Amino acid sequence: MFTAVEMAPRDPILGLNEQYAADGNPKKVNLGVGVYYDDNGKLPLLKCVQAAEEDMMKAPSARGYLPIDGIAAYDNAVKGLVFGADSEPVQSGRVATIQAIGGTGGLKVGADFLKKLTPAAKVLISDPSWENHRALFTNAGFTVESYPYYDAAKRGIDFEGMLAALKAAPAGTIVVLHACCHNPTGYDITPAQWDQVIAAVKAGGLTPFLDMAYQGFGHGIQEDGAVIGKFVEAGLTFFVSTSFSKSFSLYGERVGALSVLCESKEEAARVLSQLKIAIRTNYSNPPIHGGAVVAAVLNDPARRAVWEAELAEMRVRIKAMRQKLVDGLKAAGVKQDMGFITSQIGMFSYSGLTKDQMVRLREEFGVYGTDTGRMCVAALNSKNIDYVCESIAKVL
């Protein structure tokens, strides 16, 4: 029965974890997957998470099925975080939010819903984009194309190209946009450029799907989420996927969400009913733990303040590592100006290294990044930075 089954290639991001685990090099460094490690190279267990879990353990509870759309207190907390608790969309009840299995789950539920609603629509993703965007929307049945984004020559964004592609897209095209901390490049468009993108999306009748996996890792929780308010102000209906993998360091709990801003409360109820069908036919209903922890933190002002401080600490440390990377590369003898690394934002740096150089980094030095040259700056620390800089200098 399985003789014709071909061996699939490794996942371009998670597949690196498998290679890394099998690598015997004692100096190995994993800059492949987007995961934040502290300065000791440890995955942090946030204090706010630990406190919420301790409280839960004091009152252990049985585990019944959750509602298909998840924990109500969680969904409400997500709405508040994404749109603002006092915002008009939340107050008027026109946001449909579901608890999803990670940000990826939010994208997939949205993609399945959209495929039923607009089966002929095309999907546009940025060039480049998160490696899984193309695969996810393709597997949901869409034809996926891209809009220009990264301009290697100017080490920045080809904004004219991006805007022209959006203006040329037929009405109904689904446009996947990175709300902040663009993955993989680390280059975000400016607020003024967002205004132009929103105008083009509105004029062209496009369907925006905002992927917000890194809220709080750019300039701050409010600042990174500000783009949502711009879409609301423009009177658009749109999709937002949220991930708490990184911002709560809850990667393995798979805790995320999908929010759909509708035109009215009545419309949101209809949309929610369809999202629930997508969930029920994929995985029935979400798991409890991660959602319960995030709800317990976001809905408690004191714990939320601890979370915001812990997230700020991660953000600040990443920025410091960017500067150390630039300085370290110079000290290791790299002649070209690597200052662009500090103008990138979020967890990643698009280093400009070629596939061959990335393979050499991996094979000769045990330094893992993706073949596209993406490196996770959030995994650098004061102990591995010198080795990483020396290794990069050698392959350059």
Ligand code: LMR
């Ligand atoms: C990444 O881009 O490395 C993260 O979003 C993790 C993943 O699932 O790919």
